[in-house]
Amino acid sequence: MSRCAPPLPRRLALRLAFMGLAGLAALGASSVQAQTHRQFPADALRAEMLISTPPDLQLDGKDARMAPGSRIRGADNLLVFASALVGQKLTVHYTQDFAGVVRDIWLLNEAELANKTWPRTPEQAASWSFDFASQVWTKP
Numbered sequence: 001m002s003r004c005a006p007p008l009p010r011r012l013a014l015r016l017a018f019m020g021l022a023g024l025a026a027l028g029a030s031s032v033q034a035q036t037h038r039q040f041p042a043d044a045l046r047a048e049m050l051i052s053t054p055p056d057l058q059l060d061g062k063d064a065r066m067a068p069g070s071r072i073r074g075a076d077n078l079l080v081f082a083s084a085l086v087g088q089k090l091t092v093h094y095t096q097d098f099a100g101v102v103r104d105i106w107l108l109n110e111a112e113l114a115n116k117t118w119p120r121t122p123e124q125a126a127s128w129s130f131d132f133a134s135q136v137w138t139k140p
Contacts, residue, residue: 038077040106042130044093046118049105054082057102059094060120067101075109093118 047059055066066082074080091113093106106112117137119125129138 037135038106038112039132040093040135041095042132043125044095044104044106045122045125046091046093046120048089049085049092049094050089051082051085051087054086057082059102065101066105067097067099067103070101070103070105072105072107074107075112077106080107 048061049057049059051057055068055070057064057066072080072082072085091108093108093112094102095104097103115135117139119128119137127140129140130136131138
């Protein structure tokens, strides 16, 4: 008594394999297109970041610290290690938690850098209005 299913005929197996690869290629292309426009939260602020010794960093020249488990996403939205960015001055968007430590960091790509109007302080974010769909801030 065999517990395994009988093997598929070779032609059917090749067809299923080809369809699977084509499906994966289509899925890969759509996921790359979906990540060209990132959505930032309304509490994200812009700053010039310089990492000295992780988890210590500077945001616009002021000392800050990364939270345990914080994430840095590159311009391609992939995770980046803080140690790979030591000594580089980069323009970023970042969020902080209630204690003031940096929770999430996004390295900006060219299209995101072109959007010049972005708050740099919580006071600016509180007084400006944010359209989440278009990712545009409007000054009063």
